[in-house]
Amino acid sequence: MKVSVPATSANLGPGFDCLGLAISMKNQVIIRPSKFHSVSLKGEGANNPALKDNNMFISIFNDFYHNLSNKKRHFRFEFQNEIPLSRGLGSSSAVIVSAIASAYAIEGIKLEKDKLLNLALAYESHPDNITPAVMGGFNVACVQENEVKYINKSIPKSLKAVIVVPNRAISTQLSRKTLPFKYSKEDTVFNISHSSLLTAAFMAENWEMLKYASNDQIHQKYRMKQMPELFDVQKTALKEGALMSTLSGSGSTLFSIAYTDDSKNLEKVLKLKFPHFRVFITDFDNTGVRIEI
Ligand SMILES: Nc1ncnc2c1ncn2[C@@H]1O[C@H](COP(=O)(O)OP(=O)(O)O)[C@@H](O)[C@H]1O
Numbered sequence: 501m502k503v504s505v506p507a508t509s510a511n512l513g514p515g516f517d518c519l520g521l522a523i524s525m526k527n528q529v530i531i532r533p534s535k536f537h538s539v540s541l542k543g544e545g546a547n548n549p550a551l552k553d554n555n556m557f558i559s560i561f562n563d564f565y566h567n568l569s570n571k572k573r574h575f576r577f578e579f580q581n582e583i584p585l586s587r588g589l590g591s592s593s594a595v596i597v598s599a600i601a602s603a604y605a606i607e608g609i610k611l612e613k614d615k616l617l618n619l620a621l622a623y624e625s626h627p628d629n630i631t632p633a634v635m636g637g638f639n640v641a642c643v644q645e646n647e648v649k650y651i652n653k654s655i656p657k658s659l660k661a662v663i664v665v666p667n668r669a670i671s672t673q674l675s676r677k678t679l680p681f682k683y684s685k686e687d688t689v690f691n692i693s694h695s696s697l698l699t700a701a702f703m704a705e706n707w708e709m710l711k712y713a714s715n716d717q718i719h720q721k722y723r724m725k726q727m728p729e730l731f732d733v734q735k736t737a738l739k740e741g742a743l744m745s746t747l748s749g750s751g752s753t754l755f756s757i758a759y760t761d762d763s764k765n766l767e768k769v770l771k772l773k774f775p776h777f778r779v780f781i782t783d784f785d786n787t788g789v790r791i792e793i
């Protein structure tokens with residue numbers, strides 16, 4: 501059985517904790533019944549001993565599997581990870597979503613995507629990464645009475661994501677602690693208006709509006725101060741043809757959207773100017789979690 505989950509970029513500027521989309525890099529796990537428990541890791545995190553000894557996927561999978569099954573079975577888990585850890589590309593959401601989906605799939609129990617999303621919410625309380633990880637595409641989501649309420653929309657092929665990944669990891673939990681405890685009415689209104697405009701721009705496919713709508717006052721500047729070079733990456737991306745350029749999740753990745761025709765040049769300029777960062781183009785993912793039995 502094989503499960504794959506896409507990387508995500510959350511917030512998209514002003515949509516703190518409520519907007520997110522899926523991109524086509526993914527984590528994949530193959531699970532087979534086996535005589536002994538065993539784990540193999542390839543790609544991102546392969547050299548991280550913590551992922552072998554105390555793997556978040558295995559512990560969430562076991563929680564669900566033991567609740568769903570009355571059999572005692574061992575498995576071989578083969579992980580192929582494309583999503584870098586703690587770079588703001590939703591690696592933890594991908595793990596949570598794939599672990600829950602895998603436990604149901606291995607038991608042959610059908611799990612609707614809406615239910616999977618609400619089960620994942622117990623492990624990640626803000627819905628802006630888990631919703632695109634499950635559903636794919638662009639998503640606006642909020643939590644009400646412990647349920648995710650969301651609307652999602654596919655992103656067309658005429659757009660690409662241009663991603664700049666620094667080699668510095670930033671933990672989401674720690675990064676949230678650097679944010680102010682309270683915000684002014686001006687900043688709050690700024691973000692509500694921009695986040696609403698950004699949502700409308702995605703729904704109406706009005707890509708020229710993204711540049712204005714993606715401005716934020718409540719989290720990016722506080723987070724990017726920890727790595728000031730990111731301001732330069734963002735400025736360069738916007739000057740060189742990006743339709744929008746925002747901190748991805750809690751960072752450290754900088755995420756840009758460009759027309760497919762402009763994306764190659766943008767990638768080239770960013771590579772030249774920031775040779776110490778990983779820069780690449782990727783498609784958007786409009787499918788979300790995939791399960792192959
Ligand atoms: N492939 C993986 N396998 C197991 N655990 C993972 C994996 N990827 C991420 N994690 C867990 O998620 C944590 C990173 O989560 P977080 O700080 O929210 O960053 P991100 O922005 O990448 O989601 C890691 O420290 C690790 O505990």
Ligand SMILES: N[C@@H](CCOP(=O)(O)O)C(=O)O
Pocket residue numbers: 508510511516517518587588589590591592626628629672676719748749750751
């Ligand atoms: N809204 C959250 C999103 C965190 O995304 P991640 O990919 O960095 O885990 C936040 O901004 O803290």
